[in-house]
Amino acid sequence: MNIHEYQAKALFEKFGIAVPKGAAAKFPEEFDTALSQLPEGTTVVKSQIHAGGRGKGTFKSGFKGGVKLCKSKAEAKEVAGKMLGETLVTVQTGPAGRKVQTVYFTTASSIKKEYYLAILLDRATSRPVIVASTEGGVEIEKVAHETPEKIFKVFIDPAYGLADYQVRELVFKLGLNAAEQKAASKLIRGLYTLFWETDASMVEINPLITTTTDGVEALDAKVSFDDNSLYRHPEIVALRDLNEEDPKEVEASKHALSYIALDGNIACLVNGAGLAMSTMDIIKHFGGNPANFLDVGGGASREQVVAAFKIILTDPKVKGILVNIFGGIMDCNIIANGIVDAVKEVGLKLPLVVRLEGNNVVAGKETLAKSGLTITSGDSMADAAQKIVKLVA
Amino acid sequence: MAIFVHEKTKILVQGITGSFGARHAQLSLDYGTLVVAGVTPGKGGQFFEHNGHKVPIFNSVADAAVATGATVSAIFVPPPFAADAILECSDAGLDLAVAITEGIPIRDMVRVKRAMQGKKTRLVGPNCPGLVTPGTGPKSSGGCRIGxxxxxxxxxxxxGVVSRSGTLTYEAVWQLTSKGIGQSTCVGIGGDPVNGTSHLDVIKAFNDDPDTHGIIMIGEIGGTAEVEAAKWIKANVKKPVAGFIAGATAPAGRRMGHAGAIVGGTEDTAAAKIAAFKAAGIEVAVTPSDMADALIRAAKAQNVKLS
Structure with a gap:
């Protein structure tokens, strides 16, 4: 789960991480109240969406820049009016862009130098890793590729936690002066505590800055959380912004379905994540384009299949559906009956190819054939994929 | 021979009185697996009965292991308590803990994995289908089915089959069986970013097992575990190996069902993994329908008999 920058910064403050003073507004009527909390002078206005590249983004209205530096609060208020409610397109949003539903005002810091700091899980060692760099404010992947010597990593032993010597190692390598070292050490410690205690999967500060007065501040904040741990963090769940999520994905999660919308026109309905991914792959392999990833889980109950069909059909791009079920424990005939019921219930008009395999598959195929519905049967994944690609062509 | 478990392995089931654990304990008993104990704290002294089997239930893994000689546990405990259940297996000195549970917090797994370092217990999973060493009875019954x-x-x-995904494992196994090719052991290592046994661990075990003549390795996007396994295969494995990677069409930054199936950088894409497979001389299945055939091609090229 992701949260907005303004929410992440509020969380940062709770953990003693220095951030520029800021206030958020969801409606134009709130601009004055928000701005009244900041001192007069240079003010930054930041569009709040769950995507990066905001500064270089363009609004569909033609207004350029999702992050703007303004000379006065009056100018900030005017700029905020041009962002709120408008759709911002960045390199990460795709051409559809995202509607800005919150703007965040902050004071402008006097930047001495920009750095990078992040904490995430290192899969190879199964440990948290702190990643820091003297190159901030730029794309970290680029730094890692071009100047890997400017990236520093410390791996944290979960049995001991973050050790003092590791914090010292980082602040020395970043080349900070004595006052900055002290401030940065406090910030790194706070960030690790936040990462660990909130079950974050990643915290990223880009840029982390030193100020002309030897302070250290998080100028930006990106935090995402481990979905598996949300049950024990109601205070984090409360930060979820459904506006940032695809309504189809939200609906799917209510039925314990895992759904992700893609750009193609062949919808898939599959049991199991690995099989669902490879169903998308095989559609592409035979010249088609998958419209989604959809995992109905191991069971594939009738209710889930009906819900899945309904979600698939809300996507106007969909021109055909491929159902691929490996009925391991589940009886294929029960699954087939579920598919027939679902097709009747939603009044499906689009071409449908069903590939069933596993337990009692012969009876299952017979149920499909006798249903009186135009369901094409696929014998293998390859056969089924070729058939649906042909049917939507 | 087989790896990790065989037809004489005695297993216990943690969470045997829950609906999920009970259902699969029944199926394992029907398969002929030696399910000798159940563990549900507070229900010690009761019995789990099914088709003439009467399996004693214990309050702790240690009690169950001492009383019945069980060396392996199948864990069906709900996510908030699953990490604790794994640790209990480790402290009881079991040979193997197989965590089926999906949705365990990653931080819990980070702590458990650290706590298990240097201990004798091997962990398979979590979020995995488990292991099967097929038996000689009808429809492979009489074997060891855990999960x-x-x-x-x-x-x-x-x-030998090793995979991060459940249904994709079944797909590969079914293709093999349909072609009359049997399996030594099939291991589902799970789709989470922090898991116990890795692809490489299983590959090493298959390589050492004289009864395993060929290997199918199934991976997916996210992490670099398949690449490490491929490098080791190139240097050490003489047996034919076929591979498949799921997720070539997955967009970056989106979690594809499995918590671990997410493309972060250039290293963990399907393309990078397939390239590593090819560089290691692994025969790559072009589509998931091609997994068994890919191994047959690899075996033929090396003149190895699979059945």
């Missing part, structure tokens, strides 16, 4: 895999799709034989 949630359908037993009947297997056939006793000489191909």
């Amino acid at each position: 949630i895999s359908p037993g009947y799709i297997h056939q006793k034989g000489h191909v």
Whole structure:
């Protein structure tokens, strides 16, 4: 789960991480109240969406820049009016862009130098890793590729936690002066505590800055959380912004379905994540384009299949559906009956190819054939994929 | 021979009185697996009964292991308590803990994995279908089925299968069995970013097992575990190996069902993994329908008999 920058910064403050003073507004009527909390002078206005590249983004209205530096609060208020409610397109949003539903005002810091700091899980060692760099404010992947010597990593032993010597190692390598070292050490410690205690999967500060007065501040904040741990963090769940999520994905999660919308026109309905991914792959392999990833889980109950069909059909791009079920424990005939019921219930008009395999598959195929519905049967994944690609062509 | 478990392995089931654990304990008993104990704290002294089997239930893993000689646990405990259940297996000195549970917090797994370092217990999973070493009975019964895999799709034989995904494992096994090629052991290592046994661990075990003549390795996007396994295969494995990677069409930054199936950088894409497979001389299945055939091609090229 992701949260907005303004929410992440509020969380940062709770953990003693220095951030520029800021206030958020969801409606134009709130601009004055928000701005009244900041001192007069240079003010930054930041569009709040769950995507990066905001500064270089363009609004569909033609207004350029999702992050703007303004000379006065009056100018900030005017700029905020041009962002709120408008759709911002960045390199990460795709051409559809995202509607800005919150703007965040902050004071402008006097930047001495920009750095990078992040904490995430290192899969190879199964440990948290702190990643820091003297190159901030730029794309970290680029730094890692071009100047890997400017990236520093410390791996944290979960049995001991973050050790003092590791914090010292980082602040020395970043080349900070004595006052900055002290401030940065406090910030790194706070960030690790936040990462660990909130079950974050990643915290990223880009840029982390030193100020002309030897302070250290998080100028930006990106935090995402481990979905598996949300049950024990109601205070984090409360930060979820459904506006940032695809309504189809939200609906799917209510039925314990895992759904992700893609750009193609062949919808898939599959049991199991690995099989669902490879169903998308095989559609592409035979010249088609998958419209989604959809995992109905191991069971594939009738209710889930009906819900899945309904979600698939809300996507106007969909021109055909491929159902691929490996009925391991589940009886294929029960699954087939579920598919027939679902097709009747939603009044499906689009071409449908069903590939069933596993337990009692012969009876299952017979149920499909006798249903009186135009369901094409696929014998293998390859056969089924070729058939649906042909049917939507 | 087989790896990790065989037909004489005695297993216990943690969470045997829950609906999920009970269902699969029944299926394992039907398959002929030696399910000798159940563990549900507070229900010690009761019995789990099914088709003439009377399996004693204990309050702790240690009690169950001492009383019944069980060396392996199948864990069906709900996510908030699953990490604790794994640790209990480790402290009881079991040989193997197989965590089926999906949705365990990553931080819990980070702590458990650290706590298990240097201990004798091997962990498979979590979020995995488990292991099957097929037996010699009808529809491969009489073997050792731990977890949630359908037993009947297997056939006793000489191909080892390792995979992060459940249904994709079944797909590969079914293709093999349909072609009359049996399996030594099939291991589902799970789709989480922090898991116990890795692809490489299983590959090493298959390489050392004289009864395994060929290997199918199935991976997916996210992490670099398949690449490490491929490098080791190139240097050490003489047996034919076929590979498949799921997720070539997955967009970056989106979690594809499995918590671990997410493309972060250039290293963990399907393309990078397939390239590593090819560089290691692994025969790559072009589509998921091609997994068994890919291994047959690899075996033919090396003049190895799979069945």
